[in-house]
Amino acid sequence: MKMDNKLLEDLNEQVNREFYAAYLYFAMATYFTEINMEGFAKLTKNHAKEELDHAKRIYDYIILRDEKVNLLKIDAPDTNWNNPIDAINAALDHEKFVTDNIHRIYKTSKEKGDYPLEVFIQWFVQEQVEEEHLFQSMLDKMSHVQDCSCEIVNIDRELKLESNYVE
Numbered sequence: 270m271k272m273d274n275k276l277l278e279d280l281n282e283q284v285n286r287e288f289y290a291a292y293l294y295f296a297m298a299t300y301f302t303e304i305n306m307e308g309f310a311k312l313t314k315n316h317a318k319e320e321l322d323h324a325k326r327i328y329d330y331i332i333l334r335d336e337k338v339n340l341l342k343i344d345a346p347d348t349n350w351n352n353p354i355d356a357i358n359a360a361l362d363h364e365k366f367v368t369d370n371i372h373r374i375y376k377t378s379k380e381k382g383d384y385p386l387e388v389f390i391q392w393f394v395q396e397q398v399e400e401e402h403l404f405q406s407m408l409d410k411m412s413h414v415q416d417c418s419c420e421i422v423n424i425d426r427e428l429k430l431e432s433n434y435v436e
């Protein structure tokens with residue numbers, strides 16, 4: 270089934286948005302490394318790798334549909350974070366932005382009768398629920414500690430010990 274041109278364009282832009290997300294999380298990992306927060310650095314670096322996987326999933330899907338992958342320029346992320354809460358807030362904002370885009374692709378694929386794409390993109394719809402939850406719950410935890418940086422250090426230590434955040 271031939272893909273609608275606008276949908277294909279949006280999907281190619283989504284590949285770019287996923288690569289940008291990887292850039293953003295690698296930038297955050299750099300920031301957290303610079304301020305000696307190894308746990309947060311590990312978390313964000315691991316997340317950057319997940320974003321590369323998201324980009325690859327969509328890249329492979331476009332090829333599977335016999336359509337053309339169009340790789341677009343990746344912007345440099347804005348990295349002016351003042352503190353760890355600021356950075357994690359930026360992560361949540363970005364995930365909300367990605368969610369809006371995924372929902373639009375899902376909605377359009379339904380409207381255009383592209384059922385294969387509708388089914389494919391469902392994985393991302395669910396993934397975004399998890400991604401937003403990850404950063405929202407972290408922010409909730411951090412917002413309790415307010416200005417006490419020693420508590421943020423404790424959260425960082427916990428993250429460092431989490432076995433699922435592998436290098």
Ligand code: OFO
Nearest residue numbers: 287290323367400
């Ligand atoms: Fe963070 O989920 Fe992809 O972008």
